[in-house]
Amino acid sequence: MSGITEFIKRINRACDSLIKRPAVNKEQLWRVPTPQQKCPPASGGDAGPRTAVQVIDVSGSMGTSDYTPTRLDGAIRAAIDYVKARREQSANDRIAIVAFHTVAEVVLPLTPATDTEAIIKAIRSLRASGGTDIAEGLKATVEILGCEPQSNRQRHVILLSDGQGGKPLRMARKLKDEYGATIDVVGIGGSPGAVNEALLRKVATTDSDGFCHYRFIRDSKTLSEHYRQLATGLIWRGKKSD
Numbered sequence: 001m002s003g004i005t006e007f008i009k010r011i012n013r014a015c016d017s018l019i020k021r022p023a024v025n026k027e028q029l030w031r032v033p034t035p036q037q038k039c040p041p042a043s044g045g046d047a048g049p050r051t052a053v054q055v056i057d058v059s060g061s062m063g064t065s066d067y068t069p070t071r072l073d074g075a076i077r078a079a080i081d082y083v084k085a086r087r088e089q090s091a092n093d094r095i096a097i098v099a100f101h102t103v104a105e106v107v108l109p110l111t112p113a114t115d116t117e118a119i120i121k122a123i124r125s126l127r128a129s130g131g132t133d134i135a136e137g138l139k140a141t142v143e144i145l146g147c148e149p150q151s152n153r154q155r156h157v158i159l160l161s162d163g164q165g166g167k168p169l170r171m172a173r174k175l176k177d178e179y180g181a182t183i184d185v186v187g188i189g190g191s192p193g194a195v196n197e198a199l200l201r202k203v204a205t206t207d208s209d210g211f212c213h214y215r216f217i218r219d220s221k222t223l224s225e226h227y228r229q230l231a232t233g234l235i236w237r238g239k240k241s242d
Contacts, residue, residue: 106140
């Protein structure tokens with residue numbers, strides 16, 4: 001009898017142990033640990049399709065020779081560098097060229113980036129003359145984007161000027177608010193005093209963190225580098241807006 005009693009006690013102890021064991025959470029059995037989420041890089045390539053409009057000042061002062069051989073030649077080289085870089089980034093881009101002095105001209109309507117030869121030919125045809133009215137250049141840009149069918153393309157406007165003139169803020173707001181365009185503005189010349197920097201910063205897009213897409217550039221090499229950076233999505237950040 002003592003052996004049977006001892007056997008029964010061992011069974012009871014085993015049962016008690018099972019009852020006290022914590023219940024297994026089924027979710028814990030099947031949950032797969034998720035990898036730690038990585039923050040996106042601060043800057044990087046941009047391969048999505050764009051509608052890009054290059055708005056280039058061709059006023060008489062763009063013939064000045066401080067950007068060897070002239071400011072306009074420096075702007076032309078930079079504009080071509082942008083086109084070539086975007087062609088490598090996204091063959092689905094469309095690019096237009098607007099030239100302005102006291103009036104604006106659509107030198108090239110929206111053209112597939114794959115037609116690089118036609119775009120470069122249009123850029124190289126630019127000649128310097130006349131005064132400066134920045135608003136005219138942006139008005140022509142509004143007309144270009146207004147004729148574009150709805151799409152998921154990013155809209156990118158690059159405005160370059162070596163002077164000041166006109167009242168461009170209304171057109172700039174229209175491009176940003178109604179067409180969702182990002183406006184990068186470049187001032188060139190002998191010194192920042194040659195352009196109305198306060199006005200150009202207002203024309204440029206200002207990010208939510210307070211940085212605006214405006215930059216003053218003093219030489220052709222830096223100008224071309226800046227345009228290549230804009231083409232590949234490495235956005236240069238200037239001073240905070242007022």
